[in-house]
Amino acid sequence: MKSPIRAEGTRGHAARLAIAAGLLALWALGSGCATVRAYQRERLADRIMSFQADAKEAARRTKALEAREGSTGGNGGAGGGCACN
Amino acid sequence: MRVQLILAGRRLAVTACLAAAWVVPAGADPLPEEPAVKSMYRYFSDSHHVGVRSLMGDYTLAVKGNAMLALHWNNERVRIPAIDAPVGSPEAVDAITTASRPISGNAYQDFVKTRNEFQGELSSRGRALEYYLSSESDYLAQQVAARYDRDFQDQIVNLAVGSSYGWDAIKPLADSDTDTGHASKSTVHWDVVATRALTPTTLFRVGLEYNVVNGLQHNPYRNVYAGGTNVPERHPDERQRRDAFLKLNQYIDNRSSIKLNYRLYDDDWGIVSHEIDTNLNQYITQGMIVRYDYRYYTQTSADFYRPEYATVDGIGGYRTGDYRMGPLSSHLFGVSLDMNLAELGVTGRMLNRMGAWINYERYFNSNNYSANIVETALDFRF
Numbered sequence: 186m187k188s189p190i191r192a193e194g195t196r197g198h199a200a201r202l203a204i205a206a207g208l209l210a211l212w213a214l215g216s217g218c219a220t221v222r223a224y225q226r227e228r229l230a231d232r233i234m235s236f237q238a239d240a241k242e243a244a245r246r247t248k249a250l251e252a253r254e255g256s257t258g259g260n261g262g263a264g265g266g267c268a269c270n
Numbered sequence: 271m272r273v274q275l276i277l278a279g280r281r282l283a284v285t286a287c288l289a290a291a292w293v294v295p296a297g298a299d300p301l302p303e304e305p306a307v308k309s310m311y312r313y314f315s316d317s318h319h320v321g322v323r324s325l326m327g328d329y330t331l332a333v334k335g336n337a338m339l340a341l342h343w344n345n346e347r348v349r350i351p352a353i354d355a356p357v358g359s360p361e362a363v364d365a366i367t368t369a370s371r372p373i374s375g376n377a378y379q380d381f382v383k384t385r386n387e388f389q390g391e392l393s394s395r396g397r398a399l400e401y402y403l404s405s406e407s408d409y410l411a412q413q414v415a416a417r418y419d420r421d422f423q424d425q426i427v428n429l430a431v432g433s434s435y436g437w438d439a440i441k442p443l444a445d446s447d448t449d450t451g452h453a454s455k456s457t458v459h460w461d462v463v464a465t466r467a468l469t470p471t472t473l474f475r476v477g478l479e480y481n482v483v484n485g486l487q488h489n490p491y492r493n494v495y496a497g498g499t500n501v502p503e504r505h506p507d508e509r510q511r512r513d514a515f516l517k518l519n520q521y522i523d524n525r526s527s528i529k530l531n532y533r534l535y536d537d538d539w540g541i542v543s544h545e546i547d548t549n550l551n552q553y554i555t556q557g558m559i560v561r562y563d564y565r566y567y568t569q570t571s572a573d574f575y576r577p578e579y580a581t582v583d584g585i586g587g588y589r590t591g592d593y594r595m596g597p598l599s600s601h602l603f604g605v606s607l608d609m610n611l612a613e614l615g616v617t618g619r620m621l622n623r624m625g626a627w628i629n630y631e632r633y634f635n636s637n638n639y640s641a642n643i644v645e646t647a648l649d650f651r652f
Contacts, residue, residue, distance in 0.1 A: 228470060249314060
C-alpha cells in the first residue's frame, strides 16, 4: 500500500533531482571539453585518486548508516568505470 | 492486478538487464585485478551498548577468458542489550532503543544473534554479474545484480549502468508484545553513473539511483506508544527512493588527493536528505597512505512521523517509533592508515606480498546517539 499522505513538495524535489543530475550527465558526456591524453593520466590512476578503491568501504559504511539514518545510496549502485585507463 | 503487472514488468526489466550485461559487447578492456585474498575484522559499538563483531574474507582469482571471480563472506555476531523494564510497560517499548530484538521470555538478558553473508561476482571487460545472500535467524535476503560499463571519447569518459533485484523473507521470532507473521520484501534498483577525466589531475563522477521497495518495511518487534497504549509499528508497504550524487577527486602536487562528495536523496515517504563527505589522502612515504575523513548528513522527517501520536491510528493509519523517520543530522570523523609492505621495502617471499589497513570512525547524531567503528584488514596478493 502506498503512503496516502505523500507531501506534494517531494514531487518537486524529485523532478529537480532528476533534471539536475541529467544535465550534469549530459555535460560529463559532452564532446566539447578538453581531452586528457593517455600519457597525462598517470596521476588519475594513482590509488589515492581511485573511485574503485573506495567502493567496498563506502558500501560497508552505507550498510551501517542505513540502520541509523533514513536514506540510502550514493555508492553508484552496481559500480562505475575508471575513466583513467 | 495493476500492481502485480507493474511488479512483473520491473522484474522483467531487471532480468533483461542481467542478460544484456553479459551478451552486449563492452568497449572497455581494463586490466584484470590481481588475484588476492583479504581478511578483515570489524567492531561496531554504540551508545546504546549494541555491539557488532564482523569477520570478513575476500578472495579474488582469475578465471578463463580474462574474467575475474570475486568471493566475499562475512560472519557477524550482534549483541543487543537487555530491556531494563518490565515487558509491556511504556519504558520497555522497543522504540526507546530502536534496536531490532524480540522481547520474549527473559527480556532482562542480552539478545545475541549471528548473521552470515556471502557474495559472488563474475566480471569481465566491463561486465559483471553478482549474487548476494544474507542469512540470520529471522531474516533471509537474496539479490542478483548486473552492471555494464563502457569507455567513450578516447577513454576519458566512462558510462556505467547497473540493476539489481532483491527478495527478502522475514520470519519474526516469538515476541511477547507483537504478533507479526511471516512477511516478505522486494527491492528493484537501477543506476547510471558517468565518470570523466576533467584534467590530468581531476576526476569527476555523477550518478543517479532509483529504488522501488515493496513489502514489510517496519521493525516487526517494535511497538509505538500511541493513544495511551502500546501498538505495533506500521509503515507503508511501498517506497520509492531516488538519489543523485556528485564526486570530485583532485590530485594535489604534494602526493595527496582531496575527494569531495555530495548526495541529494528523496523518497515518497517525504524524507529529503543532503550528505557532504570529504576526505584527504596523503602519502606519508611510498607504500603508506593516511586518510582523514569528515561527513555531514541532514534529513527531514517522513510525513507520518510524529514524536507522539494522539490516537492508535497514528497518521493516515501509519505510526513509527523509528527515529530514522524523524528529522536528524549527523557527523562522522574518520582516520585510516593503509600500508603496502612491498612498497615500504619489507623483504621476504610472504611479507612483500602483504598489505595492512586500519580504520577508526566516530559517528554521532542529533538524537544523542553515538558510535565507534574500528576496522583492521590484512591482504595477500598472489
